[in-house]
Amino acid sequence: MAVSYIPQDKVFAVCTYQMSSAPQKFSFSRKKINVYYENNKQPVLTVDDKNVMVEFTCKSPANLAGTLLAFGAGLAVGALVFLSGPVGWIAFGVGAAIFVGGAIATISAVNHKCTDPLNSGQWFLAHNSVKINGASAITRSSILKCGNSGILTPFFDEASANAAAHSIASKNKWELGINVVASFGAGFFLPSAFSGFGAASVAGKIWMTGGRFVAGFALFSGINYAVRGGIRLGHETFGDVSDNTTYDQMNNHTEDFVNSDGQVEQRDIDQNSLWGAPSKPDDLVQDSEDIIEIKKQSGPWYKITSYRTESVMGKITKIEETRRVHVSNVNLQRQLNQLEGLSRQQLRTNPLARQLLNDLNNGKYPEWRNAATHYNSGRMNPSMVDDGRTVAASHSSNSLKNLTSNSVQGALFLIPFIGTIFSEEARVDLAQGMASDLSAEPNGSSLVANIPVD
Structure with a gap:
């Protein structure tokens, strides 16, 4: 099947990393131009052309900025909550410094330009037997992998490009929001991991200051690898893109390229990988x-x-x-409330008081027994009831607090993987958009290649 070459101004660009909701247009960036589509304002593009006319708002720098701001703020607040003294103030200062770093990154994100990341990227599936100004031509089937890891594809139909861009931008904004929440939580709970640093053994100190981060990143990477792999396998096997060529190529296509040293190396478009550089703070501290x-x-x-x-x-x-x-403390508190205000004589004959005294003597409530100021193994007295109510209320409150804290941390552990789901769905949007584009504009331009890829 013949596939169109890509003339400037005729083709829209959509990127899996875009946060702006509109597509842009591919632009030439090579120095020499003498092959045009219809006029001298429409150069036919090659693998040397890796730019867009208007910059995308990219999720890569936005993620870095947002998560650094959130992590720094969470760390500063957590230091005040969990630590005290010089260590607490040091942790607070580190959190504030990271927050400032996030503010600087935010300025960089706002001023982000696509040119440098795109120039460090690579076109895949080019028409290598057709040269334009000495470089391989690109076609509708070609895919550009950005240096920031975004994937760009050409669209001929503006409506399809708009729909894909809007959907991808929405997914990326959700992912950014989720990452910000996770990073704030990771920063907030991190100081609690150092609360026993002074009394820890040498091995414990090594674990607190470095080992837990290595283990955390290993665990995070392994689970995230499995999540991505499961999502992609599901889409490839059962989903709406099970027979989508673009989606298959994004996941599985590799090519040989000559690097700057003249060595041939194999590169993939966007295959699932186990290891990668941490992209946000919670990649390291989620363990x-x-x-x-x-x-x-x-x-x-x-x-x-x-x-x-x-x-x-x-x-x-x-x-x-x-x-x-x-729950046991809540139950004890409820039972003791029934005994409140009873006299010694009433407590002596009350069946509930007699049962609780028997439980006390058999060691069921050691905290209550230790806290009783006037403990009497032979009979319950009002003082014992009051002490028991105080202990039960305190333990119930502390247990609920611990359960809430653990539950929050458990949720924070899961949140980044929800972000991965949105990231993967953005790739699906691009692949489905390419299918819609081919259906809406099957002919593309009148300048076509009979053999689209070689």
Whole structure:
């Protein structure tokens, strides 16, 4: 099937990283031009042409700026909440410095230009047997991979380009918002990991200052790799792009290129990869300390299991911490409230008071027994009731607070992977947009290649 070459001004560009909701147009950037489409204002583009007429608002610098601002603000607030003294002020200062760095990055993001990242990018699926001014021609089938990792494709139909650009921009804005929330939470809870630094062993200090970040990034990368792979496999197998050529090429196509040293190296368009440079602060600090499991047991008990990564003699291991929490304290508090105001004589004959005294003597409520100022193993008294109510209320409050904190951290651990879903769906939007474009403008321009890719 013949496929159109790409003349300037006739073809729109849509990028998977764009946050602006409109498409732009591809522009020439090579120095020599002597092949035109219809007039001398419409050069036919080649692999040397890697620019757009109007810059996109790019999610890459916006993500960096937004997450640095959020992480720095969260770290500063968390330092005031979890730490005290010189360590707390140092952490607060670090958070403030990161926040300032985020402000600087924001200025850079606002002034972001596509030219440098695009020039460091690469055209794939070019028409290598057709040279224009010494460079391979590009066609409707070609895909430009930006140096910031965005993917750009040509559209001939303006309506299809507008629809794809609008949908992609919406996904990227959601992803940015999610990353900002996750980064603020990561910064806020990070100081709590250093609360026991002074009393920790040498191995513990190494873990706190470096090991946990390496382990966190490894865990984050592994799970994110699996999430991306699962999403792509689902779309390729069952989704609306299961037979979409563009989507298949984005995920699976590789080519050989000659690098600046004259060596041949293989590059892919956008294959799923396990390792990559951290792109935002929570990539490093989201680790297994944030994961909890809650299961209801018999009666008023809940079992809370925290999966925590720790260092034992310098070796990183995974252990479980299991405890029963607040429901028992809430139940005890309710029972003691029924005994409030009863006299010694009334408590002596009250069945509930007698049962609670028996539980106390059998060691069921050690915190209450230790807190009782006038404990009497032979009979319940008003002082014991008052002390028990105080202990139950305190433990219930603390357990609820711990459960809330753990639950929030567990949610924060999951949030970045929700951002990955939006990122992957933006790629699907591009592939579906390309299919719509081909349906709306099957002929493209009148300048076509009978063999589109070689």
